[in-house]
Amino acid sequence: MDLSNNISGKIIVITGASGGLGETTARHLASKGAHVVLGARREELLKKVADEINADGKGKAVYSKTDVTKKEEVKALVDKAVKEFGKIDVMINNAGLMAIAPLSETKVDEWDQMIDVNIKGVLYGIAAALPIFQKQESGHFINLSSVAGVKVFSPGGTVYSGTKYAVRAISDGLRHEVGGNIRTTTLEPGAIDSELKFGSSHKESSEFVKEFYQQAIPADAIARTIAFVIEQPSDVDVNEIVIRPTKQEF
Template sequence: MSKLTGKTAIITGSSSGIGATIAEHLAAEGANVVVAARRKEELNAVVERINETGNKKAMAVVTDVSKQSDVEALVKKASEAFGPIDIYVNNAGLMERAAITDGNVDGWDRMIDVNIKGLLYGINSVLPQMKERSTGHIVNTASVSGHEVTKVSTVYSATKYAVRAISMGLEKELARSGVRVTNISPGMVETERNTERMPKDRKPLQTDDIARAVIYAVTQPDYVNVNEITVRPV
């Protein structure tokens, strides 16, 4: 039997890239997966790929995580389809021009809405049922930009520092509750959106590398809480 058989997982930002691969890996371990993002056609393609592997328990819910009502509807639909949520992966993220001197105020608002508020909406929507059941796992995708700041990443890094702070504080709030929290900080990963930006002097990270880190965290024994994983290229 696969390690996550009978478990239900929601993955935001999963129409492509890291999120889609996390969903595929969770499904391969037997989980019922609910993929959520704004792009309907891409979400449906992810569900189709998962179903082709033999796991028929996948569904797509179009969701804008910057809207609390969308996130609450996502959790409601997932719960109605598969039962209580065991794993919630806050993977939706947005990176725009982030130097303060650029004056990209609209972009800052969008990053804050998705990277911070969207994450909080997700946590808030599943936490009551997890606490009531004394079990559950929240996985937050931060970034190495939440550990280091460059001259072009200031605001983006600030949002990812916030993700790490929320993860660390939440883990302490939930100590001995049975609900686990993991923060994943990937380095730059080769995806369809940032292929041109990848360094040429070393092999870049792949989406599978991040998905395996998630699987490692969520398949530990119930008494083991993997709080922080940073994944960098060699």
């Protein structure tokens, strides 16, 4: 079966799309003819990405300034997709924060931020898109967890890992509850070159993370993986993929 055109014309919403994995994925999917709806907090960067995609002429892009910790803004992003294109085919819950520090540092504000972005942000994306998917009787959630959601990232990654384990659990439960015409994929990236590595305010942990990420592979590894799962026929649900550098032991 030729799946090469199974992305063209699809309406794909992406959070965290102003840089890193989200931006790279948006550009890659648009190059295959997708219409992408971009959400992030940095509006000037969103506009730049959307303008360049539209100038390329292969796909289409619109954007909406979106803070995934605010459910009304996530809903507005999804509503914009429906208003502009009439439907949604894929919801990519990509926005994430990795603030690494030992628990003994008690960086409670950063714990709260990671819970709000990494867990509640995904839930808000599900809440916004699920009613539309159910009405359409079709749709595809792609939720970004992490290798740290498979094994606790140590030292300093306990809370981050907790949030990413939660994404896996939520995704698995979602698949059980609404599977059939609605697909759910969880991706667990390892060290991928993105802005995620800059999220730590704890000096020693930040240095450790930057050293760890020297083995990182380019963000287009994730973009190509996302394209692969979207391309599959509607009766194929790719549930979970772990992807990391060949050099990464953890």
